[in-house]
Amino acid sequence: MEIAAVERPVVLVVTEPDPELPPPPLELIPAGVEVVEVGARPTDEQLAGAQVLYIWDHRFADLGPLLRRAPSVRWVHAASVGVNRLICPELAAVTLTNSRGVFDIPIAEWVLAAVLSHVKGLGDGWALQREHRWLYRSTGxxxxxxxxxxxxxxxxxxxxxxxxxxxxxxxxVGRTARPDERFGAVRSSDELVSVAAEVDLLVLAAPLTPATTALVGAEVLGALGPRGFLVNVGRGQTVVESDLIDALRAGTIAGAALDVFEVEPLPVDSPLWSMPNVLVSPHISGDYAGFEVEMMAVFTANLARWLRGEPLHDVVDPTLGYVPG
Incomplete structure (x- = not known):
């Protein structure tokens, strides 16, 4: 979407104190921009002159009502990759961008660590070490x-x-089947049961949309089989958690590494906490020391485009719930 150049935009940064998220490094926003830090319920006066909303609070889920009170806002930027909480009809007249790319490498590293820990039996090794037991065993x-x-x-x-x-x-595996230059082909998510039966590792890194909600249930887990390992770094609601617990208890699958859950924080009485074949991680697979600086850099690069009247990068398609392509 092309936009007219803006002389001195007003950027409202929506943020609330959050122990899970560093404060926004607002000092990195260049001069010539009026920055107003507000809470989740900004006043009409604060909204009146704003052209840009920067949603730093990852728990914020009231974008629709806020946009109805902000007639001048034309661009909303999310300090996250997942934007399911922000999708609303009001985005029809507003451009939504996200922080695509910031978490790619750290999340991939987390997946590799989890998979290698499973294959090499590191959990068993740590348990034996705590017992001071020297036990020979082969690993995968x-x-x-x-x-x-x-x-x-x-x-x-x-x-x-x-x-x-x-x-x-x-x-x-994606929404539709298609050729792919790097991976040969993309299989359709409609084929997920067949795909799961063919693999040893099933890694979920999909956004939460109506099509991905409850995508992985008993049938997919059964196809993955007793040697299969599940990793979820996407959204907890893509998995039917009760089916996963049943599969782990029954040995239908070998284990799971989970960074996301249906309810977060994971309830203290969840059976997942005490399962020896499960890694529970508190939604931190992408968070590394200093990530907030890179996240702000994504915004300021787009802000520079905005000031020049150029098309923005990482534009979310609200009908899909993610950045296409």
Whole structure:
């Protein structure tokens, strides 16, 4: 979407104190921009002159009502990759961008760490170490295994590329089947049961949309099988968690590494906490020291385009719920 150049825009930064998120490094926003830091309920006066909303608060979910009170806003930027909380009809007249790319490598590294820990039995090794037991055992080998990565965005592709680098046979799964230059082809998510039956590792890195909600349930887990390992770094609601718990208890699958859950924080009484074949991670696979600086850099680069009247990068299609392509 092309936009007219703006002389001195007013940027409202929506943020609330959050122990899970560093404060926004507003000092990195260049001079010549009026920056107003507001809470989740800005006043009409604050909204009246704003052209840009920067949603730093990842829990914020009231964009529709806010936009109805902000007639001058033409661009909303999310300090996140997932934007399911922000999708609303009011975006028909507003451009929404996200922080695509910031978390690609750290999330891929987390996936590799989780998969290698599973294949090499590091959890068993740590348990034996705590017992001061020296026990010989053989472990698995990652090279030569098969993986399916659900999600064809930059995160899914980075995960797939890292797995390819370790001699894993990788299949990408997306909304539709199509040729792919790097991975040969993308399989349709409609084929996920068949795909799961063909692989050893199933990695979920898809955004939350109506099409991906409850995508992985008992049928997919059954197809993955007793040697299969599930990794979820996308959204918790893409998995039917009760079906996953049943599959883990029954040995239907070998184990899981989970960074996202249906309810977060994960309830203290969830069986997942105490399962020896499960890694529970508190939605931190992409968070590394200093990530807020890179996240701000994505925004300021787009802000420079905005000031020049150029098209913005990483524009979300609200009908899809993610950045296409």
């Amino acid at each position: 080998r990652l090279a030569g295994t098969r993986a399916a990565v659900v999600g064809t965005g930059s995160i899914g592709r980075t995960i797939g590329a890292r797995l390819l680098g370790l001699d894993v046979d990788v299949t990408l």
